[in-house]
Amino acid sequence: MLFKHTVIYLFGRLLTAAASLAVLLVLVRSMSKEQYGYYALLMSSGGMVTAVMFQWLSISMARFIANKDVDRERLLATVFGAFLLMLAVTLPFAMILAQVFRHDFPSHLLWFALGVSWALALFDLSQRLVNANLAPMRYVVMGTVKSTLALLLSLLVLQWSSNTEGVILALVVSLLVSSLFAGVFWSGMRLSNFDKTLLIRLFQYGAPLTITYVLIMVIDASDRYFLAAFRGAAAVGEYAPVYDFSQQSLGMLMGVIYLASNPLVLRALQVDGEEAARFRVIDTGKLLIAIALPVTVGFVIESHNISRLLLGSGVTSESAKVLAIVATAVFVGGIRAYYFDFSFQLKAKLSGQVWVFAWAALVNTLFNFLLIPHYGLVGAAISTLFAFTVSLLLSWYFGRQLFRLPLWNADLSKIVLATMVMAGYLCWFGGGEGFVLLVVNALIAIALYGLSLYALDVCGARQQCARLYNRILN
Numbered sequence: 001m002l003f004k005h006t007v008i009y010l011f012g013r014l015l016t017a018a019a020s021l022a023v024l025l026v027l028v029r030s031m032s033k034e035q036y037g038y039y040a041l042l043m044s045s046g047g048m049v050t051a052v053m054f055q056w057l058s059i060s061m062a063r064f065i066a067n068k069d070v071d072r073e074r075l076l077a078t079v080f081g082a083f084l085l086m087l088a089v090t091l092p093f094a095m096i097l098a099q100v101f102r103h104d105f106p107s108h109l110l111w112f113a114l115g116v117s118w119a120l121a122l123f124d125l126s127q128r129l130v131n132a133n134l135a136p137m138r139y140v141v142m143g144t145v146k147s148t149l150a151l152l153l154s155l156l157v158l159q160w161s162s163n164t165e166g167v168i169l170a171l172v173v174s175l176l177v178s179s180l181f182a183g184v185f186w187s188g189m190r191l192s193n194f195d196k197t198l199l200i201r202l203f204q205y206g207a208p209l210t211i212t213y214v215l216i217m218v219i220d221a222s223d224r225y226f227l228a229a230f231r232g233a234a235a236v237g238e239y240a241p242v243y244d245f246s247q248q249s250l251g252m253l254m255g256v257i258y259l260a261s262n263p264l265v266l267r268a269l270q271v272d273g274e275e276a277a278r279f280r281v282i283d284t285g286k287l288l289i290a291i292a293l294p295v296t297v298g299f300v301i302e303s304h305n306i307s308r309l310l311l312g313s314g315v316t317s318e319s320a321k322v323l324a325i326v327a328t329a330v331f332v333g334g335i336r337a338y339y340f341d342f343s344f345q346l347k348a349k350l351s352g353q354v355w356v357f358a359w360a361a362l363v364n365t366l367f368n369f370l371l372i373p374h375y376g377l378v379g380a381a382i383s384t385l386f387a388f389t390v391s392l393l394l395s396w397y398f399g400r401q402l403f404r405l406p407l408w409n410a411d412l413s414k415i416v417l418a419t420m421v422m423a424g425y426l427c428w429f430g431g432g433e434g435f436v437l438l439v440v441n442a443l444i445a446i447a448l449y450g451l452s453l454y455a456l457d458v459c460g461a462r463q464q465c466a467r468l469y470n471r472i473l474n
Contacts, residue, residue, distance in 0.1 A: 020248050049114065090114065131262070238318075243381075425444065
Protein backbone atom coordinates (compact mmCIF):
# COMPACT_ATOMS: atom_id res chain seq x y z
CA MET A 1 0.00 0.00 0.00
CA LEU A 2 2.89 2.36 0.75
CA PHE A 3 4.27 1.88 -2.75
CA LYS A 4 0.84 2.37 -4.34
CA HIS A 5 0.12 5.56 -2.39
CA THR A 6 3.63 6.84 -3.06
CA VAL A 7 3.14 6.39 -6.82
CA ILE A 8 -0.18 8.28 -6.75
CA TYR A 9 1.21 11.10 -4.61
CA LEU A 10 4.36 11.22 -6.72
CA PHE A 11 2.36 11.55 -9.94
CA GLY A 12 0.25 14.34 -8.45
CA ARG A 13 3.18 16.12 -6.91
CA LEU A 14 5.06 15.96 -10.21
CA LEU A 15 2.15 17.72 -11.88
CA THR A 16 2.00 20.24 -9.07
CA ALA A 17 5.76 20.73 -9.06
CA ALA A 18 5.82 21.23 -12.83
CA ALA A 19 3.23 24.00 -12.56
CA SER A 20 4.95 25.50 -9.50
CA LEU A 21 8.31 25.51 -11.25
CA ALA A 22 6.66 27.11 -14.27
CA VAL A 23 5.31 29.84 -11.98
CA LEU A 24 8.79 30.26 -10.53
CA LEU A 25 10.38 30.56 -13.95
CA VAL A 26 7.72 33.02 -15.15
CA LEU A 27 8.14 35.23 -12.10
CA VAL A 28 11.95 35.13 -12.18
CA ARG A 29 12.06 35.99 -15.87
CA SER A 30 9.28 38.64 -15.70
CA MET A 31 10.25 40.47 -12.50
CA SER A 32 13.43 42.26 -11.57
CA LYS A 33 15.58 40.77 -8.81
CA GLU A 34 14.36 43.49 -6.46
CA GLN A 35 10.68 42.83 -7.27
CA TYR A 36 11.10 39.10 -6.79
CA GLY A 37 12.94 39.81 -3.57
CA TYR A 38 9.95 41.73 -2.20
CA TYR A 39 7.65 38.94 -3.39
CA ALA A 40 9.76 36.34 -1.54
CA LEU A 41 9.77 38.45 1.63
CA LEU A 42 5.98 38.84 1.51
CA MET A 43 5.52 35.10 1.04
CA SER A 44 7.87 34.39 3.95
CA SER A 45 5.94 36.81 6.16
CA GLY A 46 2.64 35.16 5.26
CA GLY A 47 4.14 31.76 5.95
CA MET A 48 5.34 32.95 9.34
CA VAL A 49 1.80 33.94 10.37
CA THR A 50 0.47 30.60 9.15
CA ALA A 51 3.11 28.72 11.12
CA VAL A 52 2.44 30.62 14.33
CA MET A 53 -1.36 30.65 14.29
CA PHE A 54 -2.61 27.72 12.21
CA GLN A 55 -0.13 24.87 11.76
CA TRP A 56 -0.73 23.40 15.21
CA LEU A 57 -4.39 22.98 14.31
CA SER A 58 -3.91 21.05 11.07
CA ILE A 59 -1.23 18.79 12.59
CA SER A 60 -3.42 18.02 15.61
CA MET A 61 -6.38 17.21 13.36
CA ALA A 62 -4.29 14.78 11.31
CA ARG A 63 -3.12 13.08 14.50
CA PHE A 64 -6.54 12.75 16.18
CA ILE A 65 -8.62 11.83 13.13
CA ALA A 66 -7.10 8.32 13.21
CA ASN A 67 -7.99 7.95 16.89
CA LYS A 68 -11.00 5.68 17.35
CA ASP A 69 -11.80 7.29 20.70
CA VAL A 70 -12.52 10.69 19.11
CA ASP A 71 -15.87 11.33 17.43
CA ARG A 72 -15.25 12.49 13.86
CA GLU A 73 -18.08 15.04 13.71
CA ARG A 74 -17.02 16.65 16.97
CA LEU A 75 -13.41 16.72 15.81
CA LEU A 76 -14.18 18.44 12.50
CA ALA A 77 -16.54 20.94 14.13
CA THR A 78 -13.93 21.77 16.76
CA VAL A 79 -11.15 22.12 14.19
CA PHE A 80 -13.15 24.39 11.90
CA GLY A 81 -14.40 26.46 14.82
CA ALA A 82 -10.82 26.90 16.03
CA PHE A 83 -9.80 27.92 12.50
CA LEU A 84 -12.44 30.68 12.48
CA LEU A 85 -11.25 31.76 15.92
CA MET A 86 -7.68 32.10 14.66
CA LEU A 87 -8.93 34.26 11.78
CA ALA A 88 -10.60 36.54 14.27
CA VAL A 89 -7.45 36.74 16.41
CA THR A 90 -5.07 37.63 13.56
CA LEU A 91 -7.22 40.45 12.18
CA PRO A 92 -6.86 42.93 15.07
CA PHE A 93 -3.14 42.15 15.32
CA ALA A 94 -2.76 43.06 11.65
CA MET A 95 -4.65 46.32 12.20
CA ILE A 96 -2.33 47.23 15.09
CA LEU A 97 0.82 46.41 13.12
CA ALA A 98 -0.41 48.40 10.13
CA GLN A 99 -0.87 51.42 12.38
CA VAL A 100 2.44 51.05 14.20
CA PHE A 101 4.54 50.63 11.04
CA ARG A 102 2.56 52.91 8.76
CA HIS A 103 5.59 55.18 8.23
CA ASP A 104 8.05 52.33 7.53
CA PHE A 105 6.35 50.58 4.63
CA PRO A 106 3.03 50.68 2.72
CA SER A 107 0.35 49.21 4.98
CA HIS A 108 -1.38 47.46 2.09
CA LEU A 109 1.57 45.04 1.88
CA LEU A 110 0.74 43.86 5.40
CA TRP A 111 -2.81 43.06 4.33
CA PHE A 112 -1.50 41.09 1.36
CA ALA A 113 0.75 39.09 3.70
CA LEU A 114 -2.24 38.43 5.98
CA GLY A 115 -4.35 37.30 3.01
CA VAL A 116 -1.60 34.89 1.99
CA SER A 117 -1.45 33.47 5.52
CA TRP A 118 -5.23 32.90 5.69
CA ALA A 119 -5.33 31.25 2.26
CA LEU A 120 -2.29 29.09 3.03
CA ALA A 121 -3.84 28.01 6.33
CA LEU A 122 -7.13 26.97 4.73
CA PHE A 123 -5.38 25.10 1.94
CA ASP A 124 -3.05 23.29 4.35
CA LEU A 125 -5.94 22.33 6.63
CA SER A 126 -7.94 21.05 3.65
CA GLN A 127 -5.07 19.03 2.21
CA ARG A 128 -4.28 17.42 5.55
CA LEU A 129 -7.92 16.42 5.92
CA VAL A 130 -7.86 14.80 2.49
CA ASN A 131 -4.57 13.06 3.24
CA ALA A 132 -5.85 11.77 6.60
CA ASN A 133 -8.84 10.24 4.80
CA LEU A 134 -6.50 8.27 2.49
CA ALA A 135 -7.79 10.00 -0.65
CA PRO A 136 -4.60 10.48 -2.68
CA MET A 137 -6.38 11.21 -6.00
CA ARG A 138 -8.36 14.09 -4.50
CA TYR A 139 -5.16 15.35 -2.89
CA VAL A 140 -3.53 15.27 -6.32
CA VAL A 141 -6.40 17.22 -7.88
CA MET A 142 -6.20 19.91 -5.20
CA GLY A 143 -2.49 20.47 -5.68
CA THR A 144 -2.70 20.41 -9.46
CA VAL A 145 -5.58 22.89 -9.58
CA LYS A 146 -3.81 25.22 -7.17
CA SER A 147 -0.55 25.30 -9.10
CA THR A 148 -2.14 25.42 -12.54
CA LEU A 149 -4.53 28.20 -11.59
CA ALA A 150 -1.70 30.15 -9.96
CA LEU A 151 0.30 29.83 -13.19
CA LEU A 152 -2.57 30.98 -15.43
CA LEU A 153 -3.55 33.89 -13.20
CA SER A 154 0.07 34.98 -12.81
CA LEU A 155 0.51 35.00 -16.59
CA LEU A 156 -2.67 37.03 -16.88
CA VAL A 157 -1.51 39.55 -14.26
CA LEU A 158 1.95 39.88 -15.80
CA GLN A 159 0.41 40.79 -19.13
CA TRP A 160 -0.52 44.16 -17.63
CA SER A 161 2.04 44.69 -14.90
CA SER A 162 4.86 42.97 -13.05
CA ASN A 163 3.80 44.37 -9.68
CA THR A 164 4.19 42.14 -6.64
CA GLU A 165 0.65 42.70 -5.34
CA GLY A 166 -1.01 41.26 -8.46
CA VAL A 167 1.06 38.09 -8.31
CA ILE A 168 0.25 37.64 -4.60
CA LEU A 169 -3.47 38.08 -5.31
CA ALA A 170 -3.28 35.41 -8.04
CA LEU A 171 -1.80 32.97 -5.55
CA VAL A 172 -4.46 33.73 -2.91
CA VAL A 173 -7.28 33.08 -5.38
CA SER A 174 -5.73 29.77 -6.49
CA LEU A 175 -5.39 28.61 -2.88
CA LEU A 176 -9.00 29.43 -2.03
CA VAL A 177 -10.45 27.79 -5.15
CA SER A 178 -8.45 24.57 -4.75
CA SER A 179 -9.47 24.29 -1.08
CA LEU A 180 -13.06 23.72 -2.22
CA PHE A 181 -12.15 20.19 -3.32
CA ALA A 182 -11.95 19.14 0.33
CA GLY A 183 -15.60 20.12 0.85
CA VAL A 184 -16.84 16.52 0.69
CA PHE A 185 -14.92 15.68 3.87
CA TRP A 186 -16.38 18.67 5.72
CA SER A 187 -19.95 17.68 4.78
CA GLY A 188 -22.20 17.04 7.74
CA MET A 189 -19.99 19.15 9.98
CA ARG A 190 -21.96 21.48 12.27
CA LEU A 191 -20.39 24.11 14.48
CA SER A 192 -22.96 23.20 17.14
CA ASN A 193 -20.81 20.09 17.76
CA PHE A 194 -17.90 22.30 18.80
CA ASP A 195 -16.28 20.70 21.86
CA LYS A 196 -14.24 22.88 24.22
CA THR A 197 -12.78 19.84 25.98
CA LEU A 198 -11.59 18.41 22.68
CA LEU A 199 -10.16 21.79 21.71
CA ILE A 200 -8.06 21.71 24.87
CA ARG A 201 -6.76 18.25 23.90
CA LEU A 202 -5.93 19.50 20.42
CA PHE A 203 -4.19 22.52 21.86
CA GLN A 204 -2.24 20.47 24.38
CA TYR A 205 -0.99 18.23 21.58
CA GLY A 206 -0.31 21.04 19.13
CA ALA A 207 0.73 23.92 21.40
CA PRO A 208 4.43 23.02 21.22
CA LEU A 209 4.05 23.27 17.45
CA THR A 210 3.47 27.00 17.75
CA ILE A 211 6.99 27.45 19.08
CA THR A 212 8.31 24.70 16.84
CA TYR A 213 6.96 26.20 13.62
CA VAL A 214 8.18 29.65 14.53
CA LEU A 215 11.65 28.17 14.96
CA ILE A 216 11.31 26.30 11.66
CA MET A 217 10.38 29.54 9.93
CA VAL A 218 13.41 31.21 11.52
CA ILE A 219 15.60 28.49 10.02
CA ASP A 220 13.86 28.60 6.62
CA ALA A 221 13.32 32.33 6.20
CA SER A 222 15.70 34.29 8.42
CA ASP A 223 18.40 34.15 5.74
CA ARG A 224 16.12 36.18 3.46
CA TYR A 225 15.63 38.89 6.06
CA PHE A 226 19.36 39.02 6.81
CA LEU A 227 20.13 39.23 3.08
CA ALA A 228 17.61 42.06 2.71
CA ALA A 229 19.18 43.91 5.64
CA PHE A 230 22.83 43.47 4.59
CA ARG A 231 22.64 43.17 0.79
CA GLY A 232 19.21 44.51 -0.21
CA ALA A 233 16.07 43.03 -1.79
CA ALA A 234 17.92 42.25 -5.04
CA ALA A 235 20.11 39.74 -3.19
CA VAL A 236 16.94 38.05 -1.89
CA GLY A 237 15.67 38.01 -5.48
CA GLU A 238 18.71 36.00 -6.55
CA TYR A 239 18.87 33.69 -3.54
CA ALA A 240 15.18 32.86 -3.13
CA PRO A 241 14.60 31.28 -6.61
CA VAL A 242 17.48 28.84 -6.09
CA TYR A 243 16.28 27.96 -2.60
CA ASP A 244 12.65 27.63 -3.75
CA PHE A 245 13.70 25.45 -6.68
CA SER A 246 15.42 23.01 -4.33
CA GLN A 247 12.41 22.90 -2.01
CA GLN A 248 9.86 22.51 -4.83
CA SER A 249 11.80 19.71 -6.52
CA LEU A 250 13.90 17.75 -4.04
CA GLY A 251 11.81 18.78 -1.04
CA MET A 252 8.68 17.85 -2.97
CA LEU A 253 9.94 14.34 -3.70
CA MET A 254 10.73 13.72 -0.04
CA GLY A 255 7.41 15.20 1.04
CA VAL A 256 5.55 12.82 -1.27
CA ILE A 257 6.97 9.81 0.54
CA TYR A 258 6.01 11.25 3.91
CA LEU A 259 2.48 12.06 2.74
CA ALA A 260 2.02 8.50 1.53
CA SER A 261 3.51 6.88 4.62
CA ASN A 262 2.22 9.05 7.47
CA PRO A 263 -1.40 7.79 7.53
CA LEU A 264 -0.17 4.21 7.17
CA VAL A 265 2.30 4.59 10.03
CA LEU A 266 -0.36 6.11 12.31
CA ARG A 267 -2.85 3.35 11.51
CA ALA A 268 -0.20 0.69 12.08
CA LEU A 269 0.45 2.24 15.49
CA GLN A 270 -3.26 2.30 16.37
CA VAL A 271 -4.07 -1.21 15.12
CA ASP A 272 -0.89 -3.33 15.42
CA GLY A 273 1.30 -1.47 17.90
CA GLU A 274 4.75 0.09 18.03
CA GLU A 275 6.74 -2.62 16.25
CA ALA A 276 4.47 -2.53 13.21
CA ALA A 277 4.77 1.26 13.13
CA ARG A 278 8.56 1.00 13.45
CA PHE A 279 8.76 -1.25 10.38
CA ARG A 280 6.64 1.24 8.45
CA VAL A 281 8.94 4.10 9.43
CA ILE A 282 12.06 2.10 8.48
CA ASP A 283 10.56 1.38 5.05
CA THR A 284 9.85 5.09 4.70
CA GLY A 285 13.48 5.90 5.53
CA LYS A 286 14.79 3.50 2.90
CA LEU A 287 12.52 4.97 0.25
CA LEU A 288 13.53 8.50 1.25
CA ILE A 289 17.23 7.74 0.79
CA ALA A 290 16.66 5.77 -2.42
CA ILE A 291 14.90 8.68 -4.10
CA ALA A 292 16.45 11.77 -2.52
CA LEU A 293 20.14 10.86 -2.39
CA PRO A 294 20.69 10.47 -6.17
CA VAL A 295 18.66 13.61 -6.87
CA THR A 296 20.79 15.58 -4.40
CA VAL A 297 24.02 14.31 -5.94
CA GLY A 298 22.70 15.16 -9.39
CA PHE A 299 21.86 18.71 -8.30
CA VAL A 300 25.35 19.19 -6.86
CA ILE A 301 27.12 17.94 -9.99
CA GLU A 302 24.86 19.80 -12.43
CA SER A 303 24.44 22.92 -10.27
CA HIS A 304 25.99 25.29 -12.80
CA ASN A 305 23.76 24.20 -15.67
CA ILE A 306 20.60 24.13 -13.54
CA SER A 307 21.20 27.59 -12.07
CA ARG A 308 21.85 29.04 -15.51
CA LEU A 309 18.62 27.57 -16.87
CA LEU A 310 16.71 28.82 -13.82
CA LEU A 311 18.02 32.39 -13.62
CA GLY A 312 18.95 33.01 -17.25
CA SER A 313 20.96 36.19 -17.72
CA GLY A 314 20.61 36.93 -14.01
CA VAL A 315 22.87 34.03 -13.01
CA THR A 316 26.09 34.85 -11.14
CA SER A 317 29.11 32.87 -10.03
CA GLU A 318 27.48 32.43 -6.61
CA SER A 319 24.28 30.85 -7.92
CA ALA A 320 25.72 27.40 -8.67
CA LYS A 321 27.43 27.26 -5.27
CA VAL A 322 24.21 28.24 -3.54
CA LEU A 323 22.23 25.55 -5.39
CA ALA A 324 24.72 22.81 -4.47
CA ILE A 325 24.78 23.81 -0.79
CA VAL A 326 21.02 24.39 -0.47
CA ALA A 327 20.19 21.08 -2.20
CA THR A 328 22.38 19.29 0.34
CA ALA A 329 20.68 21.20 3.15
CA VAL A 330 17.22 20.28 1.87
CA PHE A 331 18.25 16.61 1.75
CA VAL A 332 19.53 16.71 5.34
CA GLY A 333 16.42 18.57 6.51
CA GLY A 334 14.15 16.09 4.76
CA ILE A 335 15.77 13.09 6.45
CA ARG A 336 15.25 14.78 9.79
CA ALA A 337 11.66 15.86 9.13
CA TYR A 338 10.38 12.73 7.39
CA TYR A 339 12.28 10.03 9.25
CA PHE A 340 13.78 10.93 12.61
CA ASP A 341 10.93 13.23 13.63
CA PHE A 342 8.59 10.22 13.61
CA SER A 343 10.06 9.40 17.05
CA PHE A 344 8.44 12.50 18.52
CA GLN A 345 5.19 12.23 16.56
CA LEU A 346 4.43 8.60 17.37
CA LYS A 347 5.03 9.14 21.07
CA ALA A 348 3.05 12.41 21.02
CA LYS A 349 6.05 14.17 22.58
CA LEU A 350 6.28 17.09 20.21
CA SER A 351 7.59 19.32 22.97
CA GLY A 352 10.93 17.55 22.56
CA GLN A 353 11.24 19.02 19.10
CA VAL A 354 11.25 22.52 20.54
CA TRP A 355 14.80 22.02 21.82
CA VAL A 356 15.87 20.59 18.49
CA PHE A 357 14.69 23.59 16.53
CA ALA A 358 15.70 26.10 19.19
CA TRP A 359 19.34 25.09 18.88
CA ALA A 360 19.10 24.88 15.07
CA ALA A 361 17.51 28.35 14.90
CA LEU A 362 20.22 29.74 17.16
CA VAL A 363 22.93 28.27 14.92
CA ASN A 364 21.18 29.57 11.81
CA THR A 365 20.74 33.10 13.19
CA LEU A 366 24.31 33.28 14.47
CA PHE A 367 25.88 32.08 11.22
CA ASN A 368 23.61 34.31 9.14
CA PHE A 369 24.77 37.29 11.16
CA LEU A 370 28.44 36.30 10.84
CA LEU A 371 28.60 34.98 7.28
CA ILE A 372 26.14 37.00 5.17
CA PRO A 373 27.93 40.36 5.51
CA HIS A 374 31.16 38.78 4.20
CA TYR A 375 30.01 35.95 1.91
CA GLY A 376 26.54 37.06 0.82
CA LEU A 377 24.40 34.37 -0.80
CA VAL A 378 26.91 31.59 -0.16
CA GLY A 379 27.06 32.56 3.51
CA ALA A 380 23.27 32.28 3.74
CA ALA A 381 23.36 28.81 2.14
CA ILE A 382 26.12 27.59 4.47
CA SER A 383 24.16 28.85 7.48
CA THR A 384 21.12 26.87 6.32
CA LEU A 385 23.19 23.69 5.87
CA PHE A 386 24.72 24.03 9.33
CA ALA A 387 21.31 24.58 10.92
CA PHE A 388 19.70 21.60 9.16
CA THR A 389 22.61 19.36 10.12
CA VAL A 390 22.34 20.40 13.77
CA SER A 391 18.58 19.74 13.71
CA LEU A 392 19.11 16.23 12.27
CA LEU A 393 21.72 15.27 14.85
CA LEU A 394 19.63 16.57 17.74
CA SER A 395 16.44 14.93 16.44
CA TRP A 396 18.26 11.59 16.28
CA TYR A 397 19.78 12.03 19.74
CA PHE A 398 16.61 13.05 21.60
CA GLY A 399 14.27 10.93 19.48
CA ARG A 400 16.06 7.65 20.14
CA GLN A 401 15.12 7.96 23.81
CA LEU A 402 11.43 7.89 22.81
CA PHE A 403 11.17 5.67 19.74
CA ARG A 404 14.44 4.17 18.53
CA LEU A 405 15.05 4.16 14.79
CA PRO A 406 18.10 2.57 13.11
CA LEU A 407 20.73 4.82 11.57
CA TRP A 408 21.94 2.38 8.92
CA ASN A 409 21.26 -0.97 7.29
CA ALA A 410 22.49 -3.06 4.38
CA ASP A 411 20.03 -1.58 1.87
CA LEU A 412 21.37 1.93 2.52
CA SER A 413 24.89 0.78 1.70
CA LYS A 414 23.62 -0.57 -1.62
CA ILE A 415 21.79 2.71 -2.34
CA VAL A 416 25.00 4.66 -1.75
CA LEU A 417 26.88 2.32 -4.10
CA ALA A 418 24.22 2.72 -6.80
CA THR A 419 24.38 6.49 -6.38
CA MET A 420 28.16 6.40 -6.82
CA VAL A 421 27.70 4.61 -10.16
CA MET A 422 25.31 7.35 -11.29
CA ALA A 423 27.62 10.10 -9.99
CA GLY A 424 30.56 8.60 -11.87
CA TYR A 425 28.70 8.95 -15.15
CA LEU A 426 27.68 12.55 -14.44
CA CYS A 427 31.20 13.52 -13.43
CA TRP A 428 32.67 12.09 -16.61
CA PHE A 429 30.00 13.06 -19.13
CA GLY A 430 27.96 15.77 -17.39
CA GLY A 431 28.77 19.40 -16.76
CA GLY A 432 27.69 20.77 -20.15
CA GLU A 433 25.20 23.55 -20.75
CA GLY A 434 21.70 23.57 -22.19
CA PHE A 435 18.31 22.09 -21.38
CA VAL A 436 18.51 19.21 -23.88
CA LEU A 437 21.90 18.06 -22.61
CA LEU A 438 20.67 18.27 -19.02
CA VAL A 439 17.63 16.11 -19.78
CA VAL A 440 19.65 13.53 -21.72
CA ASN A 441 22.22 13.23 -18.93
CA ALA A 442 19.46 12.99 -16.32
CA LEU A 443 17.68 10.18 -18.19
CA ILE A 444 20.89 8.19 -18.65
CA ALA A 445 21.81 8.73 -14.99
CA ILE A 446 18.36 7.57 -13.86
CA ALA A 447 18.65 4.45 -16.03
CA LEU A 448 22.07 3.62 -14.63
CA TYR A 449 20.85 4.16 -11.09
CA GLY A 450 17.79 1.99 -11.65
CA LEU A 451 19.86 -0.83 -13.15
CA SER A 452 22.25 -0.62 -10.21
CA LEU A 453 19.37 -0.89 -7.74
CA TYR A 454 18.10 -3.95 -9.61
CA ALA A 455 21.54 -5.57 -9.75
CA LEU A 456 22.09 -4.99 -6.04
CA ASP A 457 18.51 -6.10 -5.25
CA VAL A 458 17.85 -3.06 -3.07
CA CYS A 459 14.71 -3.48 -0.92
CA GLY A 460 13.73 -6.55 -2.95
CA ALA A 461 13.85 -4.68 -6.25
CA ARG A 462 14.06 -7.87 -8.32
CA GLN A 463 10.95 -9.35 -6.74
CA GLN A 464 9.06 -6.07 -7.15
CA CYS A 465 10.01 -5.92 -10.84
CA ALA A 466 8.96 -9.56 -11.32
CA ARG A 467 5.55 -8.83 -9.78
CA LEU A 468 5.11 -5.78 -11.99
CA TYR A 469 6.10 -7.79 -15.05
CA ASN A 470 3.58 -10.53 -14.22
CA ARG A 471 0.81 -7.96 -13.70
CA ILE A 472 1.50 -6.45 -17.13
CA LEU A 473 1.40 -9.88 -18.78
CA ASN A 474 -1.80 -10.87 -17.01
